[in-house]
Amino acid sequence: MKIKLNIWRQNGPNDPGAFKKYDVEVIPDMSFLEMLDVLNEDLLHKGEEPVAFDHDCREGICGTCGAMVNGVAHGPGDKITLCQVHMRAYKDGDEIWLEPFRAKAFPIVKDLIVDRASYDRIIQSGGFIDVKTGSAQDANLVPISKPVADQAFDYAACIGCGACAAACPNASAMLFMGAKVAHFATLPQGQPERSQRVLNMVAQADAESFGSCTNHQECVAVCPKGIPMSAIAMLNRDLFAAAVMETGTE
Amino acid sequence: MSLHLESNAPGGPIETSWQRHKQASKPVSPANKRKYTVIVVGSGLAGASASASLSELGYNVHCISYHDSPRRAHSIAAQGGINAAKNYPNDNDSVWGLFHDTVKGGDFRARESNVYRLAQVSNSIIDQCVAQGVPFAREYGGYLTNRSFGGALVSRTFYAQGQTGQQLLLGAYSALSKEIGRGGVKMHTWTEVLDVAVVDGVAKGVIMRNLKTGEITRLAADAVCLATGGYGNVFYLSTNAMKSNCTASIRAYRRGAGFANPCFTQIHPTCIPVSGDHQSKLTLMSESLRNDGRVWVPKKKGDTRKPSEIPDAERDFYLERIYPTFGNLVPRDVASRAAKRMCDDGYGIGPSGYGVYLDFKYATERLGERAVGDRYGNLFDVYTKITGDSPWNTPMRIYPASHYTMGGLWVDYNLMTTIPGLFALGEANFSDHGANRLGASALMQGLADGYFVLPYTISKFLNSQTGGFSDTNHEAFREAEDSVNKKVDSLMSIGGSQSPDTFHKRLGKIIWAECGMARNEAGMTKALGEVRALRDEFWSDLKVVGGKDGLNQTLEAAGRVSDFIELGEMMVMDALSRDESCGAHFREEHKTADGEAKRNDEDFCHGAVWEFTGDKQAPDRNIEPLSFDYVPPSQRSYK
Numbered sequence: 001m002k003i004k005l006n007i008w009r010q011n012g013p014n015d016p017g018a019f020k021k022y023d024v025e026v027i028p029d030m031s032f033l034e035m036l037d038v039l040n041e042d043l044l045h046k047g048e049e050p051v052a053f054d055h056d057c058r059e060g061i062c063g064t065c066g067a068m069v070n071g072v073a074h075g076p077g078d079k080i081t082l083c084q085v086h087m088r089a090y091k092d093g094d095e096i097w098l099e100p101f102r103a104k105a106f107p108i109v110k111d112l113i114v115d116r117a118s119y120d121r122i123i124q125s126g127g128f129i130d131v132k133t134g135s136a137q138d139a140n141l142v143p144i145s146k147p148v149a150d151q152a153f154d155y156a157a158c159i160g161c162g163a164c165a166a167a168c169p170n171a172s173a174m175l176f177m178g179a180k181v182a183h184f185a186t187l188p189q190g191q192p193e194r195s196q197r198v199l200n201m202v203a204q205a206d207a208e209s210f211g212s213c214t215n216h217q218e219c220v221a222v223c224p225k226g227i228p229m230s231a232i233a234m235l236n237r238d239l240f241a242a243a244v245m246e247t248g249t250e
Numbered sequence: 251m252s253l254h255l256e257s258n259a260p261g262g263p264i265e266t267s268w269q270r271h272k273q274a275s276k277p278v279s280p281a282n283k284r285k286y287t288v289i290v291v292g293s294g295l296a297g298a299s300a301s302a303s304l305s306e307l308g309y310n311v312h313c314i315s316y317h318d319s320p321r322r323a324h325s326i327a328a329q330g331g332i333n334a335a336k337n338y339p340n341d342n343d344s345v346w347g348l349f350h351d352t353v354k355g356g357d358f359r360a361r362e363s364n365v366y367r368l369a370q371v372s373n374s375i376i377d378q379c380v381a382q383g384v385p386f387a388r389e390y391g392g393y394l395t396n397r398s399f400g401g402a403l404v405s406r407t408f409y410a411q412g413q414t415g416q417q418l419l420l421g422a423y424s425a426l427s428k429e430i431g432r433g434g435v436k437m438h439t440w441t442e443v444l445d446v447a448v449v450d451g452v453a454k455g456v457i458m459r460n461l462k463t464g465e466i467t468r469l470a471a472d473a474v475c476l477a478t479g480g481y482g483n484v485f486y487l488s489t490n491a492m493k494s495n496c497t498a499s500i501r502a503y504r505r506g507a508g509f510a511n512p513c514f515t516q517i518h519p520t521c522i523p524v525s526g527d528h529q530s531k532l533t534l535m536s537e538s539l540r541n542d543g544r545v546w547v548p549k550k551k552g553d554t555r556k557p558s559e560i561p562d563a564e565r566d567f568y569l570e571r572i573y574p575t576f577g578n579l580v581p582r583d584v585a586s587r588a589a590k591r592m593c594d595d596g597y598g599i600g601p602s603g604y605g606v607y608l609d610f611k612y613a614t615e616r617l618g619e620r621a622v623g624d625r626y627g628n629l630f631d632v633y634t635k636i637t638g639d640s641p642w643n644t645p646m647r648i649y650p651a652s653h654y655t656m657g658g659l660w661v662d663y664n665l666m667t668t669i670p671g672l673f674a675l676g677e678a679n680f681s682d683h684g685a686n687r688l689g690a691s692a693l694m695q696g697l698a699d700g701y702f703v704l705p706y707t708i709s710k711f712l713n714s715q716t717g718g719f720s721d722t723n724h725e726a727f728r729e730a731e732d733s734v735n736k737k738v739d740s741l742m743s744i745g746g747s748q749s750p751d752t753f754h755k756r757l758g759k760i761i762w763a764e765c766g767m768a769r770n771e772a773g774m775t776k777a778l779g780e781v782r783a784l785r786d787e788f789w790s791d792l793k794v795v796g797g798k799d800g801l802n803q804t805l806e807a808a809g810r811v812s813d814f815i816e817l818g819e820m821m822v823m824d825a826l827s828r829d830e831s832c833g834a835h836f837r838e839e840h841k842t843a844d845g846e847a848k849r850n851d852e853d854f855c856h857g858a859v860w861e862f863t864g865d866k867q868a869p870d871r872n873i874e875p876l877s878f879d880y881v882p883p884s885q886r887s888y889k
Contacts, residue, residue: 012800029525031636037530037751044749044804049796052803054318056491057327058531059632061416064322077635084635109462110801113318117439120319124431128424129383133303133701134374136381140338143392153385153410156417160321189383 001026001092003035007051008099013107019097028088032075033058033065035087052111058083060224063159066166067112068099073163073222081161081224101166105173105208116162118208119176126200127180129189142188155183157225164219164227170211175219177201178231181238195242202239253508253861255874259363259663264880268367271663275710283308285717287471288708289456291443291498293320295415295422295693296676297477299700302425305434307705312469313426313435316442316461316493316806321423324479324491325696328415329536329629330399331407332379332693334372339396343404345369350881352691355401355581356656356684357833357849358883359514359857361876363663364681371702372694376408378701382421386410397625398541399689401581401888407690412536412629418693422700438469442806443498444737445730446474446505446672447722453505453672454719457730459738461806464799466734468722472715473671473708476502477700480655480677482515484814484821485766486758488652489521489534495810496817499659499678507667508859508872510680511657512817513825516687516834517767518653519585522636522646523605532651533636535608536629537689540578540585542613542622543646545569547606551596557607557645568592572844576888583686583834583847584888586650590767591845593649600647607645614642650767654692656683656834657824660859660874664707665699668859671711675699680857685833741808742798746791750807753788757781757811757818765822770838774826781819788815820860820869827871830854842885851883 003024010017024039033055040050055065060081067082069075075085090096098112106114144152158179165173181198184190190197213232220229260267260274278286287310290301298320301313317323337343348369353360376394380386386408389395396405410417429435438458445457447468455470481496482488503509520535546565553560569588570577580588593604614622619642623630630641637647659667659674661681666673676696683691721727764777788811796802830850831840840848856873863869 027526027528030528031530034528034530038528041749041751044793044795045747047795050804052801056317056322056493057324058492059327059533060635061327061413062322062324062491063319063326064317079631080635086636086638088638113801116318120321120427120430120437120439123424124427126431128428129381130428131378131381131425132306133299133378133425133705136374136377139336139376139380139386140393144388145392146388146390149385149388149392152383153417156383156385156410156420157413159326159416160319183385184383187383187385189381 001028003090004095005039006095006097007111009051009111010108012110017108026087028086030087031058031083032085032087033083052113054113055083060084061159063161066101066161066163068101068166070097073101073167074224079224079226101162103165103171103210105171105210106162106165114162116160118210119160119162119173121208122173122177122201122204123180125204126193126197129184130193144187148186152183152186155179155186155227155231158227159225161224163222163224165210167218167222168211169216169218170214172213173205173210174213174232174235175223175227177205178235179227182231182234185234185238194238195245198235198238199242199246252870253668253859253872255508255660255668255859255872257361257363257662257874259361264363264366267363268370272706275706276713278709278712280308282717284310286310286712287312289314289469289471289474290477291456291475292323292477292479293317293426294323294325294477294479294676295419295696296700297323298419298422298426299697300475300477300675300704301435302422302429303701303705304708305429311429311435312438312471314438314441314443314456314458316440318439320426320437320439321420323419324494325419325693326416327491328693329412329534330538331397331409331414331690332375332418333399333406333690334376334408334694335369335406336373336376338394339405341404343406347404348372348406351402352682352688353684353878353881354886355686355688357686357847357886358684358851358855358878359511359832359876360682360684362878362880367703368682368695368698371698374702375694375697379418379421382424384410384417384421397538398579400537400540400579400585401688409538412538412626415693418697422697444501444734444809446502446669447727447730448505448669449724449726452670455722455727457727457734459734462801464802466731468727468731470720470722472712472717472719473673475673475675475704476659476678477675478678480658481814481817482652482655484757484818485652485762486754487524487529487532489518489532492531495813497810497813500813500816502659502667502669502672504862505669506862507669507672508660508861509658509820510660510857510859511824512821512860513765513828513835514656514685514833515652515821516582516654516656517586517650519582519589519650520608520648521651522633523600523602523649533632534653535633535646535648537582539608539626539629542617542625543578543608543610544612545578545606545608547592547597547599566597573888580888581686581688586767587836589650605647605649608648609645610641611645654687656680656685656687660857664710665704666711673704673708675704685835737809738798738805741792741805741812742794744790744792746793748791748793750792750794750804750811753784753792754811754814757784757815760784761818761821765825768836768838769825771826774822778819778822778826781815781822785815785819788812823868824858824860828854828858849883855883
């Protein structure tokens with residue numbers, strides 16, 4: 001089947017960029033990124049520069065891929081990354097508009113590739129448990145009930161793809177941060193640094209120019225790992241508690 | 251033969267070897283640690299854990315990754331689990347048991363001393379990860395739970411649903427992030443290492459390319475550690491990520507690092523079958539599925555009925571039939587070859603005839619939907635997304651695919667390669683898995699090397715160096731940078747007609763056909779000629795567009811494919827010269843009466859270590875003899 005593509009081409013961070021039209025012939029079993037492989041092979045043969053897009057594991061876990069597909073981060077489908085979209089989701093003659101994730105804190109590198117180092121810097125500011133190699137006690141010393149462990153897992157499933165901030169009208173990183181804050185806040189191991197962690201991470205997000213949450217919930221709608229809104233609630237609760245503790249007033 | 255292959259493993263009782271080795275190596279004094287700089291290439295389980303641990307000790311660390319973030323490393327995709335000898339289930343597991351199973355699983359081609367140490371440190375890994383907040387699966391009582399994996403009769407595998415690699419990597423990434431934030435680790439993302447600078451015989455730095463700007467720079471240090479993963483993408487189609495490559499390893503090999511056992515490549519039995527020529531990668535379905543899934547094919551050749559229309563009596567549960575003791579949980583090499591044999595004999599299913607069923611109907615009847623969903627729900631979702639079929643309604647279709655490489659840079663007991671100062675960790679080295687890796691031991695090895703082995707063993711080498719090496723103007727750096735520039739320029743200027751991907755696919759087809767699950771002399775001799783011809787064609791007909799000063803993914807791919815071609819040639823030569831079957835290396839000339847791998851311990855109980863001798867010249871084959879003093883070599887039997 002034939003697909004009409006409109007792809008954002010931008011040669012570098014300072015280039016203005018524009019949409020460019022392409023036609024590509026696909027089969028339904030192809031993945032979305034395999035469609036771009038086919039297009040790129042064709043462009044290369046014509047001597048044109050292939051479309052730069054980021055991807056790696058192609059099974060939805062590394063968080064490298066992602067783009068806005070007809071305005072939706074990661075394209076059609078529930079709880080999937082762009083690499084997991086298959087062309088059977090489209091029909092012959094469909095038109096697709098493809099753009100990079102857009103947020104001030106995700107500067108464009110080239111075409112569909114953005115730089116999400118701001119997410120790494122948020123983690124570096126406090127998104128960890130400070131335990132040095134070798135200082136851990138036996139793993140079974142602290143029992144953690146199964147529902148609590150399962151809930152921590154659900155928050156920890158975030159892949160750091162950036163779809164949440166890209167989908168948010170405020171370009172907020174609250175779902176990303178909330179997932180990490182809630183993962184650790186749910187577990188006993190995360191308690192000692194609980195207050196400082198959330199303060200540091202939110203301060204870093206502000207410094208990176210991510211916006212605040214105003215409950216649009218666009219992030220939850222596109223999150224490939226189904227991180228729930230309760231992550232943001234927990235982030236806000238912990239932030240409030242930490243701020244109160246820090247100032248000593250209510 | 252000129253490589254010096256002294257294992258440096260301490261003699262004496264194996265139970266105390268590691269303890270004695272640590273006691274004999276003097277730590278670097280705390281005041282001096284800050285004088286030493288260590289480069290770690292790669293940020294997967296081995297690289298991230300090593301970077302974080304070395305930084306915590308006080309060394310200056312540079313960690314280099316070609317990804318946009320260290321969290322993208324392909325360790326993230328590991329599904330099933332991580333082994334440890336905790337014996338929490340009280341099923342008679344022990345350090346000895348894990349050691350024994352790993353040596354046997356590797357079909358007696360790994361170094362006993364290294365494997366014993368791996369089993370010894372396995373428990374500390376679980377402790378460390380739990381302290382980091384890794385949410386392993388637990389029982390209702392709050393204690394950690396285990397499951398079984400292939401090649402073992404005990405439950406020693408810890409897991410976090412089907413995303414164990416992700417959770418372990420995020421643990422290591424958080425430790426690395428902590429050290430980056432503290433200033434102990436300087437992280438270089440979007441950066442690819444393209445050569446190693448060897449100053450007076452000692453590795454003293456790397457040449458690297460900034461993938462965003464194309465800038466090529468030198469970085470000096472007192473030691474270099476490669477944690478760059480495996481070379482499974484030599485097959486093009488594999489469960490590896492698209493960017494996984496052998497470039498750093500091959501360039502180190504060209505600088506004098508011996509490359510061991512390249513023909514030991516693992517073909518994983520349970521992957522989603524190939525659906526067409528457009529296919530870019532294969533997706534693994536975790537081995538854990540074989541705990542409860544039953545593998546079968548129709549008893550009738552060429553049976554085209556839907557699986558639901560084939561009654562139990564007409565299904566051949568061939569693993570349970572042939573291997574009654576281990577059943578569906580035989581090791582990977584055994585399961586893969588059995589699937590291939592069934593399909594070659596005409597019993598395969600699916601459009602291509604190259605597939606077998608993995609069926610959860612029986613587990614659902616026995617355990618109920620909820621229990622099956624708890625264990626495998628997310629894996630079922632992955633399968634459905636890719637194939638459009640639901641494993642709840644119809645059996646999965648699976649077929650073996652390239653997954654892991656046991657071969658890699660030769661290292662001694664200290665994880666040092668044949669180039670002093672150059673270390674190799676995790677999948678990038680060859681040391682622990684012999685000719686076949688058991689499930690759930692790759693994560694164990696990556697983290698063992700990074701958290702608990704290298705931080706001790708590197709001190710012996712660093713104590714022999716004055717520290718603070720920074721002379722990037724040394725002739726060795728200049729020469730290495732020149733050679734990188736030359737290579738980039740020649741890739742850009744060939745002006746041919748075929749893309750890097752085209753060459754990669756063609757290479758993969760040659761290697762898969764003749765040096766995959768089954769190998770023979772005639773086929774490999776033909777393949778060797780084909781690979782060499784492909785190499786010549788690559789250097790005369792490659793097409794790369796765009797410039798070298800900026801992001802150019804085609805150029806990146808071209809460099810990696812050139813290295814895969816070189817590795818592919820070495821891999822076929824290794825498989826040809828290893829005239830026996832062992833583990834995943836199956837020579838059709840050497841099999842037992844019932845079709846299993848038949849080792850030749852008299853002639854091949856050794857690691858084969860390849861030494862670079864020059865472009866287009868056959869490398870030299872060196873050997874490291876192996877001795878088995880604790881687990882006597884026997885014909886592996888899983889019946």
